Amino acid sequence: MNVGDVADFMLAEVLTKGYVEQESMVWDIAKKCGSEFTYDNENGNPAIDKKVLKEFRKKSENLVVWVRSERAWRKRETYDEPSRMQD
Numbered sequence: 001m002n003v004g005d006v007a008d009f010m011l012a013e014v015l016t017k018g019y020v021e022q023e024s025m026v027w028d029i030a031k032k033c034g035s036e037f038t039y040d041n042e043n044g045n046p047a048i049d050k051k052v053l054k055e056f057r058k059k060s061e062n063l064v065v066w067v068r069s070e071r072a073w074r075k076r077e078t079y080d081e082p083s084r085m086q087d
Helices: 003-017 022-032 051-059
Strands: 019-021 038-040 047-050 062-068 072-075
Touching: 003 019, 003 022, 003 051, 003 062, 003 072, 019 022, 022 038, 022 047, 022 072, 047 051
Parallel strands: none
Antiparallel strands: 019 072, 038 047, 062 072
16 A cells, blocks of 8 residues: 555545544554554554645645544535634
8 A cells, every 4th residue: 555545545435424433543553554644643552644634635635635523534514614624
């Protein structure tokens, strides 16, 4: 697998499930795509490789939003603000 494959996996998960928490996504990526696409951040929390996130943003720009308060991605709805991040 490569970075693009993992971004595709992430997009498919969000579009299929409608809502995916970041922590769940990290574990799914490590399990299904390989632990080389995850790491422990400076706080010791599991995180998704920055290259994967960059590619995911490109692929999902108009389809997915990030809900900061819930630390989750979900499908974009008609009532969402134009920006990627939603409250």
